[in-house]
Amino acid sequence: MPSLSSKSARLQASPIRKLAPHARAAEARGIKVHYLNIGQPDMPTPPQMLAELRGLPLNRIAYAPSEGLPEAREAWSAFFASWGIRFAPDEILVTTGASEAITFVLAVVAGGGGEVLVFEPCYTNYLSFAAQADVTMVPVTLRVEDAYHFGSEERLRAAIGPRTKGILLCNPSNPTGTVYTEQELDAVARVAVEADLFVICDEVYREFVFDGGAVRSFTRYGDLANRIIVVDSVSKRFNACGVRIGCMATSNREVLDVALRFCQARLSVATAEQRMVIPMLREGRSYSEHLCGEYQGRRDAVYDGLSRLEGVTPHRSEGSFYTMTRLPIDSCERFAVWMLRDFEWQGETVCLAPGEGFYVTRGLGVDEVRIAFMYDAATLERAMTVLAHAVAAYPARRELAAASR
Ligand SMILES: Cc1ncc(COP(=O)(O)O)c(C=O)c1O
Incomplete structure (x- = not known):
């Protein structure tokens, strides 16, 4: 078989979309998944x-x-x-x-x-x-x-x-x-x-x-x-x-x-x-100004939720509709997969975008995640509660991993 181009090798799988099969499998098991991974606005097209x-x-x-x-x-x-x-x-x-x-x-x-x-x-x-x-x-x-x-x-x-x-x-x-x-x-x-x-x-x-x-x-x-x-x-x-x-x-x-x-x-x-x-x-113009107010309320819900998590470095996003944050977790990619495959709290879990794929430099972002504000503030609050339970329950939290080394 002829080999593919060197350019092909430079294209990475989207870190935002690659957890989708795990999320679908969780849904098939009857689990409600809060999708915090993708910046697909939830509000209707005008x-x-x-x-x-x-x-x-x-x-x-x-x-x-x-x-x-x-x-x-x-x-x-x-x-x-x-x-x-x-x-x-x-x-x-x-x-x-x-x-x-x-x-x-x-x-x-x-x-x-x-x-x-x-x-x-x-x-x-x-x-x-x-x-x-x-x-x-x-x-x-x-x-x-x-x-x-x-x-x-x-x-x-x-x-x-x-x-x-x-x-x-x-x-x-x-x-x-x-x-x-x-x-x-x-x-x-x-x-x-x-x-x-x-x-x-x-x-x-x-x-x-x-x-x-x-x-x-x-x-x-x-x-x-x-x-x-x-x-x-x-x-x-x-x-x-x-x-x-x-x-x-x-x-x-x-x-x-x-x-x-x-x-x-x-x-x-x-x-x-x-x-x-x-x-x-x-x-x-006025339509997007209204959206901005809505996203600010959502940002607050996410920031408050993250601030309550032990060992988390929350970041108060100043705009767009995302935040990036560091979790007390060795590998946020493994954590994100674990949340979809092995975890649920009251029948719910969360889908996050692992941080690594947002870096050009290999090895950075392993303990970070991106969160998108694509639900109303009350749902985001709930998702933050589910996330808090996941962080507490995760068997490979950073401090545990460090203690066992
Ligand atoms: C910063 C940034 N630039 C560009 C794009 C691509 O936007 P479009 O849907 O217009 O292709 C996105 C989509 O998420 C984005 O976040």
């Missing part, structure tokens, strides 16, 4: 969007233009403007989710052997996007003790090498919920100019900032406009992950020209779905 889809006068679903339908690009431009961000429609390319946008952007700025700095823990699919684009992700490691902030720009400078082409900044962050401070964004901006780098801004959670904090889009650095490439999506802010509509936006004409060639090669983005998101892009 009725305006569904009504728009039903009302579309479509008798022939043709390819859309590769750059996106003109009215969809205008709607994205209006959406950005509602948050004070200026991108003209012709500075926006509609993509199949932010996922496609990130893959294209990585290929455009660093494809074929370049490097991009990323804060780890990071959105796990970045690693697969980078593998597809033949880009090396160079991590700047953040620690729960620092609330997953990087503080000094020296950390960034130290990671830059001759092949570094950009910094990928996910703000607010999946998986940590970090909202980078003004000083940190200034530091990224300074280093980008100093080292002549692009800044790829993944802002799919832009408006989910808790505790009245300011929404800090990196586009505020107007004098860096030619370096800034924003990727965005309707998935999370409009509870519409399956619609698969996102975009990339930049004022850099060269980047747009090359990215358009990638868009042309994949022909187009789904025509009806581009149309259905237009009303929400035009009027959806």
